[in-house]
Amino acid sequence: MRTYGAMQLIEGGSAWEMSKLEPHVAIRLKQLFPRVPKNSTGPFRFPRDLMHAADLDWFLTRYPLAMTAEDREALDGGRLAFNLQQAEIERILLPNFSPAPFVGLRDGQNVRHYQMQAVELVRRRCSLLLGDEGGLGKTYTAGAFLCAEPCALPAAVVCDPPIMDVLGIKASEARQIVDPHVGVQRTDNDTSNLRKLVERYLEKGKAVARGDLAKTVEATLNEAEQHALFE
Template sequence: MSGSLTFRDGSWVISDLPGHVSLRFKQVFTGIASGTVPPFTLRDTPDRARDLDWFMSRYPLRMSPETAARLRASVADYQEGQDRVARLLSGDHVPPDAVGIRAPERADPHQVRAAALLRETGRLLLLDDVGLGK
């Protein structure tokens, strides 16, 4: 094992990493300053849990059964979110009408899809050809 992982107060705490693993950890999790030493604390988000899970495939970490269950649940949340976004982006999925469009105006299908994607992810970079309407 390359160190330990615990879940405390809504954050992942990574400790007891050997030097070479600590260096790699800071390369993967770029928000950690290069001069810091373990323990490292990362706020829990589904994407961060997925990154931790990936990191642990190369550098296994000790953890309690409760921490392992929390990690699995967060990784599952990440995957469910990715699946929802993939469905929205597929040409087959037609989301319900966009909220906030007042009659008699009507949103085009690409506008409805963009609004649904924004609601799902909380962020969106939107580009279009001139004249299509964002």
């Protein structure tokens, strides 16, 4: 079978690299993958995640590339996992989807069906941009996730100061979902409270919150203080 270049796993298996692509294949690649710089001549690198595995596998059906058997198996595995994830997401979005019971809610508090669907999507994808209209309970959805997923705590919620009061009320109505040692704290125009809050979270979660994360938090706080972002 003719090949139009080569692809392999690099950086300890954390990324894909395409190299030695024929010119017309490289042009087509840039058209289909907009994040590839137009002036790049290769090699071309892609993250090793499920979505890229599916897309790259699809690209190789049109332009086969030379690969080792191990790398081909890794790509196939990523594509299959992506397909399974998509099927699971479609199942969650069905009207008759029945999630597991939620724990930790106060008596008389309920999570609506569409909110439970959103919580399950976060569990599967580890992230979610929720665009519900105002009044549909996005705050309750976030609180429901914190109730339903023990690994989600401790959590830091970033929002405008006026929203903090509403958030605290809603959280206490549903469940005391915030860290009892920290509580809901306002930042208002002073970043010192925010810095103390973040530092306590980093200290409590130092087993996982370290290195680049700590540096990112520090840089964000310094920028906020410098430009008065909380005024």
